[in-house]
Amino acid sequence: MHVLRALLFLRLTSLRNKVWSQVRRLRQPKYLFGAIAGAAYFWFFIFSHALKGGKGGGPNRAFDAMLAPAHLELIAAIVLTLFLTLIWVTPGDNPGLAFSEAEVAFLFPAPLARRHLIHYKLLDGLLMSLLGAVFFTLIAGGWASGWVGALRKLGSWWSLNANLALQQTAAALTVARLSRLGLTAGRRRVLIIVGLIAVLTAIILFAIHSGLASVEWVLWPARLAVRPFLADSLGSYLLALCPAFGFVALQYFWIHRMETPFEEASIALAQKRGENLARMRTGRLVRFGGKAKAKSGPFRLGDRLPVEAAFLWKNLMAAPSYCNRKVWLGAAVIIYAGITWLKSRPNVESPLIASVIGGISLALLAYLLVFGPQVARNDLRSDIINADMLKAYPLPGWRILLGSLLAPTVILTGVAWLFLLAAGLGLVPPAGKALWLTPQLRIVAGIAAALIMPALCAVQLLVPNAATLIFPAWSQTSRNMGGGMDVMGQRLIFFAGQLLCLILALLPALVLGGGTIFLTQWLIGLPAAIALAAVPVLAVFILELWFGVHFLGPRFERLDISSELRP
Amino acid sequence: MIEVCGLTKRYGDFTAVNDLSFTVQPGEVMGLVGPNGAGKTTTLRCATGIIPATAGTLRVAGIDLAADPVGAKRLLAFFPDEPRLFDHLTVRQHLAFAAKIYQVPQQEAETHGNALLAELEIADKADQLPGELSRGMKQKLVIACGLLHSPKVMYFDEPLTGLDPLGIRRMKDTIKRLSREGAAIILSSHLLSLLEEVCTHVLIMKQGQRIAVGTLPEVVAQFSNGETGVSLEEVFIRATGGSET
Ligand SMILES: Nc1ncnc2c1ncn2[C@@H]1O[C@H](COP(=O)(O)OP(=O)(O)OP(=O)(O)O)[C@@H](O)[C@H]1O
Ligand SMILES: [Mg+2]
Numbered sequence: 131m132h133v134l135r136a137l138l139f140l141r142l143t144s145l146r147n148k149v150w151s152q153v154r155r156l157r158q159p160k161y162l163f164g165a166i167a168g169a170a171y172f173w174f175f176i177f178s179h180a181l182k183g184g185k186g187g188g189p190n191r192a193f194d195a196m197l198a199p200a201h202l203e204l205i206a207a208i209v210l211t212l213f214l215t216l217i218w219v220t221p222g223d224n225p226g227l228a229f230s231e232a233e234v235a236f237l238f239p240a241p242l243a244r245r246h247l248i249h250y251k252l253l254d255g256l257l258m259s260l261l262g263a264v265f266f267t268l269i270a271g272g273w274a275s276g277w278v279g280a281l282r283k284l285g286s287w288w289s290l291n292a293n294l295a296l297q298q299t300a301a302a303l304t305v306a307r308l309s310r311l312g313l314t315a316g317r318r319r320v321l322i323i324v325g326l327i328a329v330l331t332a333i334i335l336f337a338i339h340s341g342l343a344s345v346e347w348v349l350w351p352a353r354l355a356v357r358p359f360l361a362d363s364l365g366s367y368l369l370a371l372c373p374a375f376g377f378v379a380l381q382y383f384w385i386h387r388m389e390t391p392f393e394e395a396s397i398a399l400a401q402k403r404g405e406n407l408a409r410m411r412t413g414r415l416v417r418f419g420g421k422a423k424a425k426s427g428p429f430r431l432g433d434r435l436p437v438e439a440a441f442l443w444k445n446l447m448a449a450p451s452y453c454n455r456k457v458w459l460g461a462a463v464i465i466y467a468g469i470t471w472l473k474s475r476p477n478v479e480s481p482l483i484a485s486v487i488g489g490i491s492l493a494l495l496a497y498l499l500v501f502g503p504q505v506a507r508n509d510l511r512s513d514i515i516n517a518d519m520l521k522a523y524p525l526p527g528w529r530i531l532l533g534s535l536l537a538p539t540v541i542l543t544g545v546a547w548l549f550l551l552a553a554g555l556g557l558v559p560p561a562g563k564a565l566w567l568t569p570q571l572r573i574v575a576g577i578a579a580a581l582i583m584p585a586l587c588a589v590q591l592l593v594p595n596a597a598t599l600i601f602p603a604w605s606q607t608s609r610n611m612g613g614g615m616d617v618m619g620q621r622l623i624f625f626a627g628q629l630l631c632l633i634l635a636l637l638p639a640l641v642l643g644g645g646t647i648f649l650t651q652w653l654i655g656l657p658a659a660i661a662l663a664a665v666p667v668l669a670v671f672i673l674e675l676w677f678g679v680h681f682l683g684p685r686f687e688r689l690d691i692s693s694e695l696r697p
Numbered sequence: 698m699i700e701v702c703g704l705t706k707r708y709g710d711f712t713a714v715n716d717l718s719f720t721v722q723p724g725e726v727m728g729l730v731g732p733n734g735a736g737k738t739t740t741l742r743c744a745t746g747i748i749p750a751t752a753g754t755l756r757v758a759g760i761d762l763a764a765d766p767v768g769a770k771r772l773l774a775f776f777p778d779e780p781r782l783f784d785h786l787t788v789r790q791h792l793a794f795a796a797k798i799y800q801v802p803q804q805e806a807e808t809h810g811n812a813l814l815a816e817l818e819i820a821d822k823a824d825q826l827p828g829e830l831s832r833g834m835k836q837k838l839v840i841a842c843g844l845l846h847s848p849k850v851m852y853f854d855e856p857l858t859g860l861d862p863l864g865i866r867r868m869k870d871t872i873k874r875l876s877r878e879g880a881a882i883i884l885s886s887h888l889l890s891l892l893e894e895v896c897t898h899v900l901i902m903k904q905g906q907r908i909a910v911g912t913l914p915e916v917v918a919q920f921s922n923g924e925t926g927v928s929l930e931e932v933f934i935r936a937t938g939g940s941e942t
Contacts, residue, residue: 424787424826431797440797448785519781521747523798524770687766690748 133242137250141257152616160601161616168619203353203360210352213294218301219322227251227299227392231400238393248386255299256378259291266291282367286358289374293355296381303390310391351377423451437525441533442540445508449541458544462551469555481558488556495549498542500629503591506538510595510686514602517689528683531599535591535679542587550580566656574657578664585671592678593631597624599685635674643667698723698881699744699850704753706739706905713739715905717753721881721898723849726872728892729885731902732937737885738778740902741852744883745775757850771799774843778854780835782827788814788838789823792845799846806845813841817867832859840868851875853884857891869895889929899929901936908936 155161227248229237237247266287267280308318333348354373361367428446431439446453472484513520513534520530554576559567643663651659699721706714714736721727729737743750746766755762757769786794789810796806814820817837819830827835836859843851853872857865872895876882886892892899892913899916901908909916913929920935921927 424824425785427790427793431793431803433803435797437797437800440794443797444783444786444790444794447790448783516781516783518742518747518777522745522770522773522775524767524773525798526767688749 133246134249134253137237137246138253141250141254145257156616160620163623164618164620165616166619167622168616171619171622203356204349206356206359207349207352210356211349214297214352215326217294217298219326227303227396229396229400234397234400238397244391244393245386245389248389248392252296252299252382252385255295256292259295260288262291263287278364282358282361282364285367285371286374289358289371289378290355292378293374293381296378296385300381300385300388303385303388303392306392307388307390425451428454437529438533438536441530442536445513445534445537446540448508448512449506449537453541453544458548461548465548465552466555469552473555473558481560484556485558485560486556488553488558491549491552491556495546495553498546498549499586499590500632502542502545502587503538503594503628504625506541506591507594508537508541509591510534511598514598517686521687521689526683527686528679531595531682531686532679535588535595538591539584539588542591543584546583546587547580550576550583568657571657571660574661578660581664582667582671585668585675589635589671589674589678590632592675592682593628593635594624596631596678596682597627599682599689602689635671638674639667639670642670698725698758699727699883700754700756701740701744702754702756704740704743704755705751706736706743706748707751713905714743717902717905717907719900719907719910721883723879723881724876725898726876726882726884726896727898727900728896729883729900729902730887730889730892730933731908734904735902735937736905737902738854739905741775741854741883741885745773745852746770747775771846772849773852774846774848774850775852776836776839776843776854776856778858780832780839782835782838784827787824787826788819788830791838791842795842795845801846809847810841810845813844817841817864833861833864836860837864840871844871849880851880851882853882853886855886856884857886857888889933893929901933903937 156165229247229251237250263284267283305318309315313321354370355377357370358367358374361370425447427443429439429443431443469484469487472480472487475481510531523530554572557567557572559565643666646663646666647656647659650662654662701720702718704714704717705712717736717740719727729740731737739748742748744755744762746755746762746769750763758772760769760772762769782791783794792806792810792814793803795801796803796810801809811820814823817840819834819837819841822830822834827838830838836856840856856868856872860868869891872882872884876895876897884891884896896913898910898912900910901916909919911919916936917927917929917932920932
């Protein structure tokens with residue numbers, strides 16, 4: 131028992147220290163403002179909404195009536211059953227019991243029995259599901275019906291979370307046990323599919339033979355698990371809670387008795403999580419494209435290329451493997467062939483579909499321009515963790531920055547061009563309408579936009595990179611500690627700042643470009659005016675880029691990474 | 698070759714290095730020793746231009762690091778205590794990248810790089826990612842990248858951690874060879890036997906202060922109180938105020 135107490139001590143102290151340090155860091159303004167912004171966001175968009183929802187508006191009530199508790203229970207049970215099936219079908223290589231790297235290092239070599247570790251992890255899981263339940267109760271407006279109602283919701287959520295978590299562990303451990311007995315992943319998959327088909331056929335046959343009601347027992351476990359949510363009186367709630375927590379106890383006992391060796395898989399997982407954590411701290415949430423793979427370089431680093439090309443080359447290699455020329459060309463061909471085919475069809479709908487696709491592409495382009503820089507982060511933002519390496523290079527800061535901007539610029543430009551292609555090809559006005567939108571005009575506007583695109587993307591990427599350099603401490607917060615309301619608020623502040631900078635950067639270009647079109651279109655016609663306007667717009671963007679890079683370069687050189695980036 | 702004058706580095710209120718001065722001439726190897734937290738890594742980072750010094754001037758081959766950082770860095774190589782590599786680049790691609798950054802012509806970089814990989818015995822790992830390398834191999838890769846542009850000035854921070862015995866022997870030989878070829882080298886280490894073997898000079902630091910500097914015999918003489926045959930270990934303990942004094 132003393133072992134368990136020690137482990138629990140570890141867990142609770144860590145938790146307390148974590149919460150405490152989160153509270154304490156509010157003394158720093160960056161966290162305080164972040165927390166305020168985060169809290170405001172939560173209040174306006176979630177809590178107040180949930181509160182209103184909880185009081186029940188008109189349509190809500192009608193909806194509730196439609197879904198009588200009995201129906202609701204059935205639907206919830208079906209969803210839950212499907213979910214549980216999914217858990218068993220796809221446990222993946224999750225070892226079931228997830229330990230952190232430090233836990234692996236301290237606990238695995240310690241003189242502890244395996245069942246102690248299992249106890250520890252299971253209790254930890256229960257604790258975490260309780261915290262999750264608190265969160266769900268708050269989000270779902272559980273407090274709207276007084277504290278008894280809130281407590282009831284809390285209990286329901288806790289039992290559900292705990293059951294799901296335990297079921298996941300049980301599934302993973304069972305699979306691990308089976309694979310120790312020689313069941314490979316491939317055979318397991320076949321077995322699962324065969325098993326599923328068999329069960330489904332049996333159920334269907336049964337249902338056909340003796341009516342739907344006879345197979346409802348399949349849903350019984352899930353029904354019991356969701357019943358606490360739907361109980362109408364306190365008595366029936368308590369009664370419903372008994373089987374739900376009974377399941378929790380049963381699964382706990384079962385997992386504990388299984389005593390599956392989990393260590394090896396846990397070590398592998400801990401390593402992976404450690405890497406993910408390190409990646410998260412550099413601001414990349416998850417690496418899309420999975421594990422790093424050795425690739426051949428995207429181009430040859432010849433002697434004549436400028437030094438910036440080296441950064442493009444390196445950062446393109448960090449991009450997911452589907453970001454390559456072949457995929458891009460394939461997409462372009464498909465877009466071209468598909469839209470041309472649609473437009474050439476004699477029926478009325480096909481050209482309409484083509485123009486809808488064109489319109490959607492245009493909207494997606496706008497999205498890309500706003501959110502793209504948040505996704506394509508293989509620039510200084512992800513490299514800032516290597517800043518000490520970069521700073522040792524014999525290069526002025528602005529060249530490092532410019533080089534870093536290239537890779538995401540190339541990627542965003544590539545995607546933007548595809549959207550432009552689809553929009554330019556698809557957006558054909560119906561015959562007889564919008565006569566001013568001539569094919570000639572579309573081609574010119576499309577090409578002008580395509581020409582501007584690289585510079586525009588680069589300017590946009592400059593903004594978050596500038597934030598990283600000017601407020602390194604701000605942008606590196608996720609490094610020290612994962613979530614929290616303050617961190618979320620900081621992200622919001624950053625995003626608002628980014629939007630503002632973007633508008634400021636676009637404004638001169640819009641004024642100059644618009645002015646050029648306005649002044650010259652009477653003389654040379656709209657298409658030529660648009661082509662002409664591309665020149666000042668491009669010039670503005672390039673100028674902004676030039677100033678930005680030269681303003682930020684010295685900042686990168688002076689950046690004292692030791693105090694910001696090294697814990 | 699390396700001139701450090703009045704180097705001071707503060708982290709907030711905390712002074713990690715305080716008014717440190719020394720010079721290293723071509724062909725000299727300066728050993729930097731001191732207890733944990735003495736400021737060795739900080740000194741080397743400042744001397745490379747990775748972190749800005751709070752005060753003081755640093756010159757590499759007569760080039761002021763503050764006035765012309767690019768020119769100074771072109772002559773430098775820094776080998777940090779923790780090997781740091783890019784996740785997505787293979788061993789060979791690291792060399793290609795470093796060659797481009799230091800503007801080593803491609804042809805030369807390839808032959809020199811292959812020779813370095815062979816010498817460091819990681820040629821068979823040329824197409825693997827850092828994630829698949831052991832710590833010692835990563836260290837060797839960092840060394841290969843750093844030596845690619847034939848630097849004149851080198852800083853090694855704990856160069857032997859993680860290397861196998863043969864690797865250690867090779868590393869010592871490499872350092873000695875480089876210094877014979879006229880490079881100025883500073884290395885920080887806790888392994889006093891290494892210092893006795895490869896260093897011509899020693900700098901003893903404690904809490905950011907210089908305790909002693911000079912050639913190896915000079916420093917030993919300074920702390921031997923007239924005794925003979927005092928080991929460097931004994932000198933170190935006396936100099937840094939260990940319990941034996
Ligand atoms: N980024 C930082 N922020 C604040 N203090 C720091 C930072 N980096 C180092 N220090 C402090 O500066 C002092 C010197 O650290 P440094 O890393 O230079 O020591 P060291 O001599 O290399 O030690 P070791 O032998 O352990 O490698 C230490 O007291 C350390 O706590
Ligand atoms: Mg150190």
